[in-house]
Amino acid sequence: MKMSDYWTTMASLVGMLAFCQTILQLVFPPELRLAFVHLLTRMRHVFSSHTYFDITEIDGVNTNELYNAVSLYLSSSVTVNGSVSSAAGNNSNTRLSLTRVPNSSSVTFGLSNNDRITDVFDGATVLWEHVVVQRQVQSFSWRPMPEEKRGFTLQISKRDRALVLDHYLDHIVGKAEEIRRRSEERLLYTNSRGVSLDARSHPWDSVRFKHPSTFETLAMDPERKRRIMEDLREFANGQGFYQKTGRAWKRGYLLYGPPGTGKSSLIAAMANYLGYDIYDLELTEVQNNSELRKLLMKTSSKSIIVIEDIDCSISLTKRDKVKKKNKSNNGCYDPDLTSCGSGLMDEPGSSVTLSGLLNFTDGLWSCCGSERIFVFTTNHIEKLDSALLRSGRMDMHIHMGFCRFQALKILLKNYLRMEEGDVDGVVLKEMEECVEEAEITPADVSEVLIRNRSDAEKAVRELVCVLKERVVRRRKSGGVKKKKEEGEDEEEEEAEEEQEKRALDSPNRNREFFGFENEKDEVEEK
Ligand SMILES: Nc1ncnc2c1ncn2[C@@H]1O[C@H](COP(=O)(O)OP(=O)(O)OP(=O)(O)O)[C@@H](O)[C@H]1O
Ligand SMILES: [Mg+2]
Structure with a gap:
């Protein structure tokens, strides 16, 4: 038998099996149908010149990241008018599902259930099918199971197997990553x-x-x-x-x-x-x-x-x-x-x-x-x-x-669009002198600036007043506080002692100890 005849026979056989599969789906009860469909699908795969890969949404107990990557990758091949980008071949009949997540400004495209899309990679054509099947009803289970099983089936020609396994999947993961970053839409869980x-x-x-x-x-x-x-x-x-x-x-x-x-x-x-x-x-x-x-x-x-x-x-x-x-x-x-x-x-x-x-x-x-x-x-x-x-x-x-002078300048820039040179030199000096002693948080500074954001000069004047007030208040209460501190809070000392001990116990003790000593402003690497 000639090679071409062999392939023609195989193609008709595969076609017949597919036809039987469709008939079975229409005639028999679901359980029987499922068993037959499985059997026929297996036979079809054996005789087929294609290899199939299943990428399920859940892999054991973990979410399968490859599933999400494929989903994102395929949705990116789809343009707004419903056709598919050139790389993905002619899929103009593909049905698309549209999603809009709450609070999102954009619509996301995806493959509808059990629909297909082709893609071309390095000269090889592949076919993606989004498979969604109902899970069989279980009589009893300790663990509630999801109602649907989702996954992608990738159909590739057997001769492209190496190319797909070695490069195509990496390409998809990389692309999906890039898309996510580009879209700059992060999620808060x-x-x-x-x-x-x-x-x-x-x-x-x-x-x-x-x-x-x-x-x-x-x-x-x-x-x-x-x-x-x-x-x-x-x-x-x-x-x-x-x-x-x-x-x-x-x-x-x-x-x-x-x-x-x-x-x-x-x-x-x-x-x-x-x-x-x-x-x-x-x-x-x-x-x-x-x-x-x-x-x-x-x-x-x-x-x-x-x-x-x-x-x-x-x-x-x-x-x-x-x-x-x-x-x-x-x-x-x-x-x-x-x-x-x-x-x-x-x-x-x-x-x-x-x-x-x-x-x-x-x-x-x-x-x-x-x-x-x-x-x-x-x-x-x-x-x-x-x-x-x-x-x-x-x-x-x-x-x-607490807010220091450098941080204060950033806040002035953020809220009032004022660079260092835009603020009066004397006022700036006053701020520099009292900001640390005022022990004011960036949140409190922001509050003052937001309140007066329509009038930058007033905002700065008010901020200086607030800083000075705080310094005076702190100086006044300093004496009282000092007495209190001396008498009370043995616990605090204990905690400090503990802190030092921990630092000294640490294998990185020099750095750690240094960090606590300079606690005020340290980024301390362990
Ligand atoms: N370092 C800062 N730089 C810029 N803005 C700041 C800064 N700190 C505070 N803010 C402003 O103050 C508000 C409160 O800050 P944030 O919630 O980040 O403080 P926090 O340290 O997390 O406070 P908490 O301990 O109460 O959770 C923010 O909305 C922000 O605008
Ligand atoms: Mg917080």
């Missing part, structure tokens, strides 16, 4: 209590993240800003480094300082700078460590996982003191937090423990994704358990302090 954590449902609710804070608008010493940006950039470009050194590709930042000093604004600036999504983890809504772990598993890479006000979220403050008591009682306690389990520092009603939290950031599970940044914020670093501060846990401690 948050968790809520009682959301089922089955394989399909997503325990995170998301909204479009459009925080305008950037490193340019952030009022902060420019040198510290530069160091943070450099650190972030090195992290984002550091895949090779992390792989070579055998470290998980993640980084931790602890932001601490009084309210209104820009901790949340810094997180938003980080996300905007790197183009990452934010997962704002509400720890009080998490019922136990295992739920915490599942939440972590459902985060994607290139994201910032934030726990704000960590000292208020779970009791991380008492452990040292309880440990001290234990020590004086019987002289023995477990110094390693990983064995503290649900014991010492658990808050009544919450079974998320410090060890659970540290496993979340540090343990094996924390590496189930990559390129992730953990950020904790607190107004009271002195209240945090030493385990959280220990070196290797949070790579950088960043103190967000």
